[in-house]
Amino acid sequence: MGKITVIIPYSQMQAVVERTFQEQNDPGWELDIIFATGVREIARRRDFSTDVVVARGVTAAALKRLMGDTPVVDMPVSGYDILRAVKACQQRFAATKIAIVGSQDMIYGAKSIEDIMDxxxxxxEVREEDDAEQSIRNIKNSGVDIVIGGVMSTQIAERLGLKTVFIETGREAIYHALREAKRVARVRRQEQERSEQFRTILDYSTEGIITVDAAGAINLVNAAAMKITGLSGEAVGLAVDKLLPQLGLSRVLASGRAELGEVETVNGQQVAVNRVPIIIRGQAVGAVATFQPVADIQALEGKIRQKIYKRGLVARLTFDDILGDSPAIRQTIAIAREFSKVNSNVLITGETGTGKEIFAQSIHNASSRRKGPFVAVNCAALPENLLESELFGYAEGAFTGAARGGKMGLFELAHGGTIFLDEISEISPKLQGRLLRVLQEREIMRLGDDRVIPVDVRIIAATNRDLYQMMQAGLFRQDLYYRVDVLKLVLPPLRERQEDIIPLMQHFLKLYCLRSNRPVKEIGPDAQAMLRRYHWPGNVRELRNIAERLAVLASGPVIGARDIAAVLTGETGRRKAINETAEPAAALAGANDVDLNRAILLKALEEADYHYGRAAARLGISRTTLWRRLKQYQVGE
Known part of the structure; x- marks a missing residue:
């Protein structure tokens, strides 16, 4: 627990102190005993390193002034000790005038002994060691011939020719002094721990902290406050209004009311400030200002969002992951790289399976937002009400089943980064309105809440539908269209990348053969010709699927045309497209091809909200046939 140093004025006292200390039986305490008759002697003999000092009389009074932060406990001289000394004086000397000399603690109550003992x-009273000799000379001159006191007093009296009786400290006083010393040491240790905790909190707090007294004078400035404001420790004691009037602490002192969440400009930067008065018995006796740069708060908010919701918020793909060396794909990548250099919204269009999310991730990872989150959401995968709560979040109690504390929306999670809205064409008119507000105001409001939350988000949207035609048909808001379609990236379909078909197939075939622990297969000339003739309505995604089927189903080391035909069996119109090589264009129409005119196609598209799959189903044809017919009539080009 600690160390106790006891200063004893006479050697016989040591045994009593040691025995009393052992009887108290307090584990963890260390006892150190020093025999000395004065402060000068103590200073010469020992450099103190202790938790508490126990001394008596004038020595204790002097040590209290000299020991600084180390507490000094008086070993009191009890009334019994003085009575014993006076009685000994009467027995040994036939004295008529007796003086009791000592510190205030030693002589307290001594006058009452006159009445008791007649x-x-x-x-x-002696306060200073240097005053003791003159005080005793004065006593001698007044006719006193016997002095009762401590070691120092009796030594001086004997040197001046006076008789003396030494006041010994009884065991009771030693017992209580040791108990008090342990209590004082414990309290001091607790205060030191609290003080160190407080100092550590102040020094390592990321918030600036400045406190003032009732007059507005600064009495504390922590390290963060010095860094933010440019003040130094010399500001302590100066008027806060002269140095930092923006903090408004004098106003808080006058009003006695806290002011929270204010934004001020301090030392050339915006800081969020909280001002709180210190109230005691209804009076403001001081005030505290805590503040932090707004930029730091925003950066910390982004880190917290990422750590809490790290899963799914990372873009893992870059432009290096986009396969292909055809002029069409190289040009598309070059355009996308330029888009990554700015913060404008991007609209990626292209058929299904062309790799819209790969391009979105690549643009994000090549942009200045690469260290921020990447949040992807498929707008067609969720019903309207669920999509709304996912995008914008909700407050506690916003609807039945809402989580306690509410939920952060995807736009909040994407703060400082990018949000990828795939199949944006499927968003309902209601959500289109809310999305437009985000793009215009750069702020969102959670469902069931009235608090506006600013967000810094770049939007990359994607669709395989013609948003312009949807806008003309009244299915997509015109104002939202022009907000989304700032930078347009059109991804080429695989059939327009003839040079990439075979290299891509070889790449994915090797990948899936290795994954399934099968020998790597080659693609024969007839199979290559068939793959080039194929229309690829599913683009690269479909090519990957076919490569995986071939890796599993093709038996020989070389893949031929029959292997290709086998994996395509079951797809409407595809087998005929491969077998009828003489008339590939006609073959692509498939068995369900009918005589369709432009008006019928447009009507079916309109009724299906320009969704190719649903329109094809209405007409009873394949999606490939629909696409071919639309191209023939130059619809959507």
Whole structure:
């Protein structure tokens, strides 16, 4: 627990102190005993390193002034100790005038002994060791011939020719002094721990902290406050209004009311400030300002969002992951790289399976937002009400089943980064309105809440539908269209990348053969010709699927045309497209091809909200046939 140093004025006292200390039986305490009769002697003999000092009389009084932060406990001289000394004086000397000399603690109550013992006493208080000799000379000149006191007092009296009686400290006083010393040491240790905790909190707080007294004078400035404001420790004691009037602490002192969440400009930067008065018994006796740069708060908010919701918020793909060396794909990548250099919204269009999310991730990872989150959401995968709560979040109690504390929306999670809205064409008119507000105001409001939350998000949208035609048909808001379609990236379909078909197939075939622990297969000339003739309505995604089927189903080391035909069996119109090589264009129409005119196609598209799959189903044809017919009539080009 600690160390106790006891200063004893006479050697016989050591045994009593040691025995009393052992009887108290307090584990963890260390006892150190020093024999000395004065402060000078103590200073010469020992450099103190202790938790508490126990001394008596004038020595204790002097040590209290000299020991600084180390507490000093008086070993009191009890009334019993003085009575014993006076009685010994009566027995040893036939004295008529007796003086009791010592510190205030030693002589307290000594005058009352006159009445008890019917004796005349002179009581003299000695505060300083240097004053003791003159005080005792004065006593001698007044006719006193016996001095009762401590070691120092009796030594001086004997040197001046006076008789002396030494006041010994009884065991009771030693017992209580040791108990008090342990209590004082414990309290001091607790205060030191609290003080160190407080100092550590102040020094390592990321918030600036400045406190003032009732007059507005600064009495504390922590390290963060010095860094933010440019002040130094010399500001302590100066008026806060002269140095930092923006903090408004004098106003808080006058009003007694806290002011929270204010934004001020301090030292050339915006800071969020909280001002709080210190109230005692209804009076403001001081005030505290805590503040932090707004930029730091935003950066910390982004880190917290990422750590809490790290899953799914990372873009893992880059432009290096986009396969292909055809002029069409190289040009598309070059355009996308330029788009990554700015913060404008991007609309990626292209048929299904062309790799819209790969391009979105690549643009994000090549942009200045690469360290921020990447949040992807498929707008067609969720019903309207669920999509709304996912995008914008909700407050606690916003609807039945809402989580306690509410939920952060995807736009909040994407703060400082990018949000990828895939199949944006499927968003309902209601959500289109809310999305437009985000793009215009750069702020969102959670469902069931009235608090506006600013967001810094770049939007990359994607669709395989013609948003312009949807806008003309009234299915997509015109104002939202022009907000989304700032930078347009059109991804080429695989059939327009003839040079990439075979290299891509070889790449994915090797990948899936290795994954399934099968020998790597080659693609024969007839199979290559068939793959080039194929229309690829599913683009690269479909090519990957076919490569995986071939890796599993093709038996020989070389893949031929029959292997290709086998994996395509079951797809409407595809087998005929491969077998009828003489008339590939006609073959692509498939068995369900009918005589369709432009008006019928447009009507079916309109009724299906320009969704190719649903329109094809209405007409009873394949999606490939629909696409071919639309191209023939130059619809959507």
């Amino acid at each position: 004796i005349k006493l002179a009581v003299v």
